[in-house]
Amino acid sequence: MEQRIGSKSQPLDAAAVDPAYVPGLTSPVPAEPAEAVEDAEAEAEEVAAEEAAPEEAASEQEDTEGEPEAEASEESEESEEVEEAETDPDGPVFEASDRRASIKADHSGVQLRLDDQQAEFRWDEIGAVETESPRFGKRFTITVHTPDRRWYPIEIEAASRARFKDWENQLDAVLDAYFEEETDGDDDAE
Template structure:
């Protein structure tokens, strides 16, 4: 006969072994299981609280970043508008200067039909006009004007070589103001001298 060591039988539960046993009612939960469930409930509440706290903070941070991006975009737009306004102002200023220069040119030679002969010669830098008002010289941005009573003599010079025609205005106080006009052809020299002589004969009194 074999003898088994130990017992494989499970402890029996019931009224015969547990006086407090009532059929249909579960056995009491051990104390350590109650503690575990309580700890799990506390951890769940803490996790939910932390999540509720982190959500508004994240939303606030996103809102601050969006507001900063919007402010930077508005600053860039304002800067671009200011640069556009400055460019428009510079363009308007340049147009005003061009209109002023055109007005001066018209005033110099084109204000009405002049009475008597007129001499006028110009190149890309210099210009001379002689009419009944006197003699006007211009070189780049510099200009001067002489009435006939302010002129002591007018001298011309045509070089043997080259295409620069020189006109020099002398004043009674022994000052002189030369200006060189570059002709398109040397044949213009004779034409200019004839026109200037006609003006001097008509208006200049020695």
């Protein structure tokens, strides 16, 4: 499914305009002047030196006082616990994958992957999630719709058609837990 906005006419093939055109090849990027490269390297060294200075001062201060060291370790343990809680909630998680594609829906949103391409959507970026089971075949389609009228379909090949029902139920549980649809009262207020 292609999403096109504007004219329905097909663009000219590049080979019709440029006989040297070879599909898949990109034009070479012009080299940056040596001065620009040197300036960028100098800026990177300055930033690294500025970042290292506060760390050295903090380590000297911790060596002189024993209590801040204990407090720092407690704070780091607490931050690790918060990160673990964010990455591993108690709520439902839906995961499905095959050799090329995968989908994961959890508390943070929906992540789609196809080969080397990946798209991540937070729950507030999603307008709807649609599933489709084919009448024949074993390709389960999940489409994520965004509020700006874009859609992102992904097909997962199941080992058997019986998996479709399980996947539907698991995805429904995640959507019920995390996805909040706008109520009719919000539409009336506008």
